Structure formats: C-alpha cells, structure tokens
Amino acid sequence: MSTVRRFWPILGLLVWAVLPAVVKDPYVIHMLFMVTMFSILAVSLNIAVGYTGLSNLSHATFFGIGAYVAALLSIKTGASFLITLLAGGLVALGFGLLLGLPTLRLKGFYLALVTIGFGQIIRLTELNWISLTNGPMGIPGIPTARLAGYEFTPVAFNYYALVILLLEIEAVRRISDSRIGRALMAIKNDEIVANALGVNITYYKVLAFALSSLFAGMAGSIYAHYVTFVSPDSFTMADSVSILCMVILGGSGTLLGPVIGAVALVVIPELLRFASLYRMIFVGAAMVIGILVREGGLGQTIKEAIGRFGASLHREVKA
Amino acid sequence: MGNILEIKNVSMRFGGLQALHDVSMTVEEGSIAGLIGPNGAGKTTLFNIISGFLTPTSGEVIFEGKPVHGLPPYRLTEIGINRTFQNIRLLQEMTVLQNVQLGYHCRTRTGLFDALGRTSLFKQEEETTRRQALELLDFVGIAQYKDELAKNLSYGLQRKLEIARAIATGAKLLLLDEPSAGMNPAEKDGLAALVRAINDQLGRTVLLIEHDMRLVMYLSQKITVLNQGEKIAEGDPAQIQSHPRVIEAYLGRSYKGGERSA
Numbered sequence: 001m002s003t004v005r006r007f008w009p010i011l012g013l014l015v016w017a018v019l020p021a022v023v024k025d026p027y028v029i030h031m032l033f034m035v036t037m038f039s040i041l042a043v044s045l046n047i048a049v050g051y052t053g054l055s056n057l058s059h060a061t062f063f064g065i066g067a068y069v070a071a072l073l074s075i076k077t078g079a080s081f082l083i084t085l086l087a088g089g090l091v092a093l094g095f096g097l098l099l100g101l102p103t104l105r106l107k108g109f110y111l112a113l114v115t116i117g118f119g120q121i122i123r124l125t126e127l128n129w130i131s132l133t134n135g136p137m138g139i140p141g142i143p144t145a146r147l148a149g150y151e152f153t154p155v156a157f158n159y160y161a162l163v164i165l166l167l168e169i170e171a172v173r174r175i176s177d178s179r180i181g182r183a184l185m186a187i188k189n190d191e192i193v194a195n196a197l198g199v200n201i202t203y204y205k206v207l208a209f210a211l212s213s214l215f216a217g218m219a220g221s222i223y224a225h226y227v228t229f230v231s232p233d234s235f236t237m238a239d240s241v242s243i244l245c246m247v248i249l250g251g252s253g254t255l256l257g258p259v260i261g262a263v264a265l266v267v268i269p270e271l272l273r274f275a276s277l278y279r280m281i282f283v284g285a286a287m288v289i290g291i292l293v294r295e296g297g298l299g300q301t302i303k304e305a306i307g308r309f310g311a312s313l314h315r316e317v318k319a
Numbered sequence: 320m321g322n323i324l325e326i327k328n329v330s331m332r333f334g335g336l337q338a339l340h341d342v343s344m345t346v347e348e349g350s351i352a353g354l355i356g357p358n359g360a361g362k363t364t365l366f367n368i369i370s371g372f373l374t375p376t377s378g379e380v381i382f383e384g385k386p387v388h389g390l391p392p393y394r395l396t397e398i399g400i401n402r403t404f405q406n407i408r409l410l411q412e413m414t415v416l417q418n419v420q421l422g423y424h425c426r427t428r429t430g431l432f433d434a435l436g437r438t439s440l441f442k443q444e445e446e447t448t449r450r451q452a453l454e455l456l457d458f459v460g461i462a463q464y465k466d467e468l469a470k471n472l473s474y475g476l477q478r479k480l481e482i483a484r485a486i487a488t489g490a491k492l493l494l495l496d497e498p499s500a501g502m503n504p505a506e507k508d509g510l511a512a513l514v515r516a517i518n519d520q521l522g523r524t525v526l527l528i529e530h531d532m533r534l535v536m537y538l539s540q541k542i543t544v545l546n547q548g549e550k551i552a553e554g555d556p557a558q559i560q561s562h563p564r565v566i567e568a569y570l571g572r573s574y575k576g577g578e579r580s581a
Contacts, residue, residue, distance in 0.1 A: 171435055178434035178441070179448075182413070182421050189410035196370065197488060198396035198425025207431065253412075 009256060013166075020158035029154045035266045036161040037223055042246040042258035043168055044215030049244065050252030051176060052208040053188030054104065055112035058119035059243045062092040062213040064235025065122065066220025071139045071230045072132070081145035081152075085164075085221045092217025093210050095122075100209040104202060119237050126232040138231025145225045157226045164222060165259075168215050173255055175211075184208055188253070249290050323348035323492055323524050324369070329378030329388075331364055331548075338364045341378070342550050344543045346492070351518050351525045353539030355532075355559075357568055360545040362528045363405060366494050369526075370402040371395040382492070397425045401490035403481045405497050405528075411470035415461065415480055418469050419452040422487025452487060458521075459483045459513060475506045479513065486517065493517065495527040499534055507534055514538055536560065544568070 020032055041063060048054045066088030073079045073087055103114045126133045133139065145152040145160065152160065175181050183204045186194035195201055224230050242265060250261025268286060272279035324346040331339040339361045346352045354362050367373040369380055371392040380388040387395060395401075401422075410418050427448060433441040456462040459479040464472060469480060478498055485493050498514070499507045511534055517523050529535040535542065536556040544552040544559060546568040552559055559565055 174434050174437065175431070178445070179420075179424060179427055179429055180431060180434050182417055183424060185413055185417070186410050186421050186424075189412055190408055192372075193404075193408045193410060194421075196372075196392045196396060196402065197421050197484070198393045199421075200393060211431075 016162060017159075020155045026154065029158065031266065031270055033154060033158050033161060033226065035263055036158060036165055037219055038243065038246060038262040038266050039259045040161065040165050040168055040219040040222075041216055041243045042250065042262040043165070043172060044212050044219070045243050046247050046252060046254075046258045047172060047175070047184075047215075048208050048212040049247050050254070050258070051181065051188065052184040052205060054205060054209060055108060056115050056209070056212070057112050057237060057240050057244065058099075058115040058122075059212070059216055060235045060237070060239035061119040061122045062096060062216035063220045063223070063239070064126065064230070064232070065095055066092045066217030067224040067230045067235070068126065068133060068139070068220070069217070070221035070224040071142045074143050074225070075139065075141065078143070081147075081221070081225050084225070085218050088221035088224075089214045089218040092220065093214040096210040096213030097206065100206045104205040104209060116237060119240060123232050123236070126235075133232075136232060138229055138233075140229045142224050142228040142230065144228060152225070154226070157222070161219075161222050164218060169255065169259075176255065180204070180207070185253070245287060249287055321348055322346060323383060324526070325379075325381040326365070326369070327379040327381065329365070329368060329375045329380065331361070331368060331373065332376045338548050339368075339375070339545075340548045342545065342548075344550060344553065346524060346526050347541070348524055349518075349522065350540045351514065351527070351538050353535040353542040354526060354528045354545065355530070355535055355542060356545035356551075359547070361548045362545055363496060365545070366402060366496055366528060369395075370400060370494055393425065396488050396490070399489065399491040400494065401485040401488040401492075402494035403478075403485050403496055403498065405500065407474075407477045407481050409469040409477055409481060409484075411468070413469060414465065415456065415467050415469055415472065416449070416452055416465040418480055419455055419483050419487050420448050422484040423448040423451065423489075426489050455483045455487055456480075458486075458516070460509075474501055475503075475509075478502070478510070482513065482517070486521065486523065490523065492524045492526065495525060495529075497528050497530060499529060499531050507531060510534075511538055 016036075020029055023029055023032070041059060045056060045059045048056050069088045069091045070081075070084035073084050074081070079087070099115070099118050103111060106114060127136055129135075145157070176185075183194065183199045186197065186199055187201055187204055191201055246261035246265050247258045248261070249264060250259065251257025265283070269279055269283050272282050275282065322345040326342060326344045329339055329342045330337070342361070342365065354365065356362050364373065368375050368388065371387075371390050371394065374389045378388070379386050382398060382400060387398060387400075390398070410421065413421075427444050429438075429441045429444050432438075453462060453465065456465055459482060461472070461476050461479050461483070464476065469477065472480060482495065482498065495514070499510050502510060514525055514527070515538065518525055527535070527538070536559075539556060542554065542556060542559045543550060544562070544565050546564075551564045551568060552562045554562070
C-alpha cells in the first residue's frame with residue numbers, strides 16, 4: 001500500500017520534471033510554469049487555510065508584494081534573483097505579521113473580510129504611489145534571472161520554480177509532522193481544546209500566517225523575473241479566490257491536494273479555450289460539482305481511487 | 320498530605336444570574352474528590368473557573384499554595400491542572416495518537432527550526448512523546464486504535480481518549496466532567512477502575528463531577544455538594560448519603576399536612 005501511495009507522486013514528479021525538457025511549444029512551457037507557480041501559492045495558502053483553519057482572501061496580495069520587492073530591488077540595485085527571492089519572501093512575511101498580529105483573533109467571515117480589506121489597501125497603494133510603483137503602468141524591464149552569466153530561459157524557470165515547490169512541499173511535510181503541525185491542526189479542529197492543552201493560539205496562528213506569506217512572496221519574486229513586468233492587475237482578489245479554490249478543490253489540509261487543485265484549475269480553463277466565452281461557466285460548474293461530490297477535495301478521491309487500484313493490483317499479483 | 324486545591328469564597332455572576340455564591344472547598348493532594356449536585360447547581364461553572372475558562376466575579380482559587388484564578392487555560396495546563404469536558408471535545412479530524420501527543424505540547428519545546436531541520440533534539444523529543452503516548456493509550460486500553468481518527472471511536476472509547484490526553488499534559492490535578500455520562504454499566508465499571516488506577520498508579524489527584532451516585536460514592540474520599548450555586552454539604556460518602564439537605568436537594572422537601580395527595 002505505502003509503495004503504491006508513493007508511486008503516483010513520484011510518477012507525477014517525473015512527468016513534471018521531464019516535460020519542460022522535451023516539449024518544444026513555448027505556450028505549453030509557459031502553462032507548465034504557471035502550473036508550478038500556482039502550486040507554490042496553493043501549497044503555501046494551505047498552511048494557513050488547510051492546516052490552521054484561517055480564512056485568507058488576500059494570498060495574491062502577498063504574491064504581489066514579493067513580486068514588487070523583487071522588481072524594485074533588481075532594477076535599482078541589480079540584486080541577483082536569489083537575493084530577491086529571499087527579500088520578496090521576507091518582506092511578504094513582514095506584511096503577514098503586520099496584518100496577522102492585530103487581526104488573527106478574528107474568526108471565519110470577519111477574518112476573511114479583514115484580509116479582503118488588506119488586499120484593497122495594498123492594491124490602491126500599488127496604483128497610487130506612482131513614484132515607487134509607477135502606478136497602473138506597472139514596472140517593465142525587470143532583469144531576468146542570471147546565474148554565472150547564464151540567462152534563464154523559460155525552461156530554466158520551470159526547473160527553478162519546481163525546485164522551490166519541492167523545497168516548499170518538504171518544509172510543509174516536516175512542519176505538519178511535528179509538534180508545531182499538531183498545534184496548528186488542533187487550532188483548526190477546536191480552539192478551546194487547543195487552548196486547554198497549552199497551545200498558545202495567537203502565536204501559532206501568526207506563525208502559520210507568516211509562513212504562508214513567506215512562500216507567496218518567494219513565488220512573487222520568481223514570477224517577477226520570469227515575466228519581467230509587474231502591475232497591480234496581476235495580483236487581484238480574483239487571483240486570491242482562484243488560489244483558495246485550488247486549495248479547497250484539491251483538498252485543504254492535505255500535503256499534495258493543493259497541487260492537484262492547482263493543476264486542475266490552471267489546465268482545465270486552457271483546455272476549454274475552444275469554448276471561449278463560455279469556458280468559465282464550465283470551470284465554475286466543475287468546481288461546484290467537484291465540491292458537492294467530494295467535500296474532502298479531489299485529493300481524497302484520488303487517494304481512495306489509488307487505494308482501490310493498489311488493492312486490485314495486489315489481488316492480481318497474488319492470483 | 321496538604322490541600323492541592325483550595326477554593327475560597329468564589330462567586331460567579333452572569334448578568335442577573337448568580338451561578339455560584341460564596342463557594343469554598345478543598346481537594347486533598349493524592350485523593351479522589353467528588354463534586355455533585357442537581358442540574359444547574361453550578362458544578363461545570365466551578366470547573367470552568369478552576370481550569371481558567373472563566374474568571375470568578377470574586378473569590379480565590381489557590382493551587383499548590385499560589386493563587387491561579389484569572390490565568391488563561393494554557394497557563395493552568397502548564398502549572399498542572401487539566402480537564403475533560405462534559406460533551407467530549409476531541410480533535411475529531413486528528414488520529415488517536417496525535418490527540419495524546421498534543422497533550423505533551425506544553426511539556427515539549429522544539430520550535431519551527433527544529434522541525435524543519437529535523438534536529439537531534441526534535442527526533443529525541445518526538446520519539447519520547449510518541450513512546451509515552453503509546454504507553455498511555457495502552458494504560459487506558461485503546462492502544463489498538465492509535466491510527467484511527469478520533470471521530471471514529473465509540474463514545475466510551477472517546478471518553479478514555481480524552482482522559483488519556485488530560486493525563487498526558489502532566490496534570491497533577493485532573494478535572495473530569497461527568498466521565499461516565501452515556502456509558503453502560505460495564506463501561507462504568509471499567510471507568511471506575513481507570514480512575515482508581517490514575518490515582519493509585521500515576522499518583523494524580525482527581526476531582527470529578529458525576530451524576531452516577533453509585534460511582535461517585537465508590538470512588539470519592541470526599542464529596543462536595545452544590546445546589547443552586549451554593550455549597551450545601553461536604554463530607555465522606557456516608558455523611559453525604561444521610562445529609563438532610565442533600566436528600567432535600569435531590570428528592571425535594573416532603574409535604575407536610577397532606578396539602579396535596581399524590
């Protein structure tokens with residue numbers, strides 16, 4: 001069973017790793033990059049939403065903060081992409097603390113509303129602080145990532161993002177399987193009990209929120225160097241909602257569910273491009289049906305299907 | 320031995336409702352004590368005060384000689400008081416083992432970077448708490464369910480898990496809120512043996528709220544009776560059983576002069 005459980009993620013990883021190298025179509029390579037990018041975002045949002053049960057409708061805002069920091073830092077100081085990766089992540093983390101410390105006492109709808117408000121404040125700042133952000137025109141000409149004289153191609157960006165995604169997944173795995181992960185899950189399950197068991201609720205909520213923002217900011221830096229242009233339009237509440245949908249559809253609180261959700265919600269709209277105007281109706285319907293059919297998310301369904309498949313394999317081998 | 324817990328003149332008022340009025344009681348270290356009374360007597364309110372979920376309107380709670388009223392629940396857990404809940408509160412979506420491991424949260428120290436780096440401290444602490452948690456599950460008799468989600472356990476087993484989790488916090492004083500509620504007679508006997516073992520073998524002091532008189536009389540060395548927010552009696556089981564005010568509280572005053580015939 002456990003070998004079967006490991007088999008599918010490893011196969012997925014192999015396909016993910018080989019595809020950018022063998023595919024020649026730049027459009028497909030771009031889509032692969034976007035899948036990886038949104039996977040990083042969904043996995044990070046899952047720390048706050050899935051494991052800890054915090055509502056957050058401003059994840060794309062932290063993504064945007066990371067992207068703006070990377071853009072400004074690399075244009076003004078010529079900092080390397082690895083520096084902007086760290087800086088973007090840390091500044092986003094700082095904003096996560098700034099938002100989280102006073103507001104994480106709130107729950108459910110109230111917290112969701114506060115995060116929406118925060119997203120609007122940052123977006124308006126990006127639009128109106130023209131001397132810093134160039135307002136609605138955005139910041140063009142961000143240097144692409146360079147390593148020892150080698151200029152990153154879109155294929156290289158795919159591998160860069162994939163490495164970060166894998167590091168992130170491993171970090172989340174280690175956190176979830178630890179004293180800290182158990183404290184986060186306890187807060188999601190029942191705050192009163194968590195409190196009675198000696199879990200400092202505010203500390204762990206802020207920690208989850210900050211970690212979630214850190215990875216979103218890092219994703220922002222990768223994205224900024226890849227597209228070489230950032231503007232307030234790239235980081236809207238609609239994007240935050242999409243990321244949240246990826247987490248919920250894929251399976252919140254599971255390690256790989258958000259990745260499945262990201263793959264589904266990036267790839268399906270592209271496959272439906274032939275239906276042009278109507279495609280988002282299909283996507284919406286697919287989400288509603290997906291969640292109605294399976295509250296635990298696609299991850300759960302796939303896990304069980306694999307379990308059955310594994311069991312049937314087992315029988316065949318025995319027979 | 321001395322008193323591990325002293326409650327001095329505690330009153331609790333919710334708006335116009337006087338839930339507790341000037342209640343004082345003590346629990347001797349190393350004993351099993353009972354807290355009984357009709358529904359609405361204020362027993363759970365008193366538990367909420369001792370465990371830090373409520374701050375009394377007036378009065379003091381002294382634990383091991385130090386005042387502890389007004390501290391938040393997580394601080395009281397660190398100090399050594401933990402409780403179970405009347406309506407079982409497990410972490411439903413977590414496994415049985417994880418529920419007990421959480422009990423050790425306040426006794427362990429590894430942080431984010433230990434978890435990320437899988438340091439030797441982290442490995443050692445995880446290994447120790449895991450082993451201790453498994454021993455505790457074995458102690459309460461549910462070790463075979465360690466990987467089940469807590470919500471999948473039967474009612475009686477959920478109660479045992481909740482008790483195991485409270486023990487895991489290292490509490491010197493365990494507050495059990497109606498541990499036998501909803502149990503059948505056989506399960507109640509098992510529970511009685513478990514509470515005894517917690518007291519004898521683990522050396523923990525137990526204060527329990529209980530509606531099953533047979534059980535509470537059998538287990539407790541001292542019983543405190545509350546009625547309508549006031550303490551009406553205190554003593555050993557024999558004294559309580561024959562105490563006129565207790566009988567009155569439970570059965571009602573006898574009618575005089577046959578004003579109403581049944």
